[in-house]
Amino acid sequence: xxxxxxxxxxxxxxSSLFSIYSASTKKxxxxxxxxxxxxxxxxxxxxxxxxxxxxxxxxxxxxxxxAFANPNKDGSLNFxxxxxxxxxxxxxxxxNIIISISLAGGVISEEQAxxxxxxxxxxENRPALIQSIINFVALHHLDGVDVDLEWDAVTTGYSGxxxxxxxxxxxxxxxxxxxxxxxxxxxxISSQALNAFDxxxxxxxxxxxxxxxxxxxxxxxxxxxxxGIDFWHKLQNIPSEKLTLGVPFYGYNFTYPEVTSxxxxxxxxxxxxxxxxxxxxxxxxxxxxxxxxxxxxxSQNAGGIMIWELAQDSFTxxxxxxxIHKKYTSLKFKTTGLCGN
Numbered sequence: 019x020x021x022x023x024x025x026x027x028x029x030x031x032x033s034s035l036f037s038i039y040s041a042s043t044k045k046x047x048x049x050x051x052x053x054x055x056x057x058x059x060x061x062x063x064x065x066x067x068x069x070x071x072x073x074x075x076x077x078x079x080x081x082x083x084x085a086f087a088n089p090n091k092d093g094s095l096n097f098x099x100x101x102x103x104x105x106x107x108x109x110x111x112x113x114n115i116i117i118s119i120s121l122a123g124g125v126i127s128e129e130q131a132x133x134x135x136x137x138x139x140x141x142e143n144r145p146a147l148i149q150s151i152i153n154f155v156a157l158h159h160l161d162g163v164d165v166d167l168e169w170d171a172v173t174t175g176y177s178g179x180x181x182x183x184x185x186x187x188x189x190x191x192x193x194x195x196x197x198x199x200x201x202x203x204x205x206x207i208s209s210q211a212l213n214a215f216d217x218x219x220x221x222x223x224x225x226x227x228x229x230x231x232x233x234x235x236x237x238x239x240x241x242x243x244x245x246g247i248d249f250w251h252k253l254q255n256i257p258s259e260k261l262t263l264g265v266p267f268y269g270y271n272f273t274y275p276e277v278t279s280x281x282x283x284x285x286x287x288x289x290x291x292x293x294x295x296x297x298x299x300x301x302x303x304x305x306x307x308x309x310x311x312x313x314x315x316x317s318q319n320a321g322g323i324m325i326w327e328l329a330q331d332s333f334t335x336x337x338x339x340x341x342i343h344k345k346y347t348s349l350k351f352k353t354t355g356l357c358g359n
Contacts, residue, residue, distance in 0.1 A: 057351045058322025059342060060219060060262055062120065065099035067329030074328050076111040078343040080353050083164045083195075083219075085327075086123035087154065088130045089137055093146035095119075095154045102158060118162040118193060119154060122171060131171050139175035147179075148186050155192060162193025164219070172204040177211035184214040197221055197264075197324075200246035203254060218256060219324040222246040223266040227277060234272035236302045238265065243312055247319050259321040265312055267330040267338055269303025281330035282338055293336040306341045313345040 060081040063074065076082065084104065087097040097119070108115055122134065137147045151163060163183065167176060180194075187194050197219045198204075203212075212218075223238035236242075243263055250256045267282045280301055285292050292298050295305045304312075316323050323342055331339050346353055 055317075055349075055351045057317065057346050057353055058217070058262055058324075059339075059346070059353050060322060060324040061328040061339070062324075062326050063104070063328045065097065065101075067327070068099050068104055070329040071104050071107050073333040074108075074331075075337075075339060076108045076115055078339050078353070079112065079115055080322070081116045081118065082108055083118050083120040085120040086126075086166065087119050087121055088123075088126060089133050089147055089150065091133050091136060093137055093143065093150045095150050097154075105158060105160070116161045116193065118164045118195065119151075119158075119160055120164040120166050120197070121151075122165070122167045124166065124168050126171060134167065134171055135173045135175070138179035139173050141175070141178060144175070144179055144182055148183050151183065152186055152190060155190070160192075162195065162216075163187060164195045164197065165215075166197040168197070168199070169204070172206050174206055176204070176206045177208040180207075180211040180214055195219060198250075200225070200242060200264075201249040212254070212256070215260075217260045217262055217321060218250065219262045219264055220246050220250060220320075221264045221324075221326070223264060223326070227270050228279075231272065231275075231277045234300060234302070236296060237270055238304055240308060240311055240315070243315060244319075247315075251319070258319055261320040262322045262324040263312060263316040263320045264324040264326060265309055265338075265342075266304055267325055267327060269298075269301050271299070271301040273300050283330060283332040286332040286334065286336045290336060293332070304338070306336070306338065309338050309341045310345050313342050314349065317346065317349050317351060 058080050059078060060083060061079045062083045062085050063071070064085050084101060087095045090096055105117055108117060137143045155163065165180065184194050193216050194214065195217050196215045198221065200220060200222045222243045225237045225239070225242050226233045226235055227237055247261055247263060250261050251258050269280050269282070269285060271278045271280055282303060285298055285301065285303055288298065293306050296303060296308055313323055325339065328339070331337050343353065
């Protein structure tokens with residue numbers, strides 16, 4: 019009897035060890051326990067193109083940046099289009115989409131530039147502007163703010179403004195991002211201000227354009243994208259996951275004497291074969307293979323892809339946004355999870 023009890027005890031101990039080993043093995047090999055890879059897909063939509071909102075598949079985005087709002091001299095924000103209609107529609111298509119108002123823009127008037135300088139360079143003027151931004155975000159049920167002050171508009175008060183805006187947005191649990199050039203850091207951006215952003219949208223395009231009519235060629239090459247991510251990650255010490263690689267949905271036509279822009283949609287209308295090229299005559303752009311290569315590069319070296327500008331896509335089977343979505347899906351990355359393959 020004693021021997022039988024002892025034998026039973028040994029068998030129970032061995033059985034318990036086997037169970038523990040099996041459970042730990044399943045835990046290690048179960049894909050449900052592996053870390054899900056995620057990526058941002060950030061799209062800008064200009065107020066000039068709100069009439070195209072129903073053509074944009076917002077389910078393929080994680081973030082929508084609405085462009086652009088600029089301040090009046092008293093600090094109040096000026097935005098002329100029907101932002102609420104856009105937000106309502108985008109949320110109906112993708113309830114998980116994160117929507118921010120983008121401030122300033124690459125092309126602002128002299129009056130707008132003067133207003134920005136007046137409001138952010140003088141510390142006593144910042145509270146009124148920041149309160150207006152917060153009120154705007156609250157009124158329109160937005161998720162955050164994107165700062166797109168560029169070049170001469172990045173004045174001495176930029177960093178102070180960003181840090182004060184960061185503090186207030188944090189209190190309201192809102193996002194703060196920025197759009198920055200491919201491989202230039204403005205002198206007036208301190209390291210503290212740079213680190214205050216949740217992530218950075220790197221404008222890896224416009225390497226040439228109407229401002230350099232004697233320099234025709236690709237304005238957004240693959241090497242340009244690599245140089246931009248290397249600049250911000252390796253030289254400016256920004257974590258790769260905080261970098262979003264910008265891609266263009268447009269090209270530049272260098273036909274003499276004036277350089278003009280063409281949307282990707284217009285280029286594809288000229289011939290579907292151009293969807294898989296990067297050049298049409300003297301027009302230079304990014305076709306589907308290049309966009310796919312950039313997504314693959316971003317999947318290994320950045321936190322996502324940013325698009326300027328959504329309405330310039332081809333809303334057909336040749337869509338670049340569709341290429342981005344499908345490429346991330348093939349690489350086993352999760353974006354919104356609301357669109358099929």
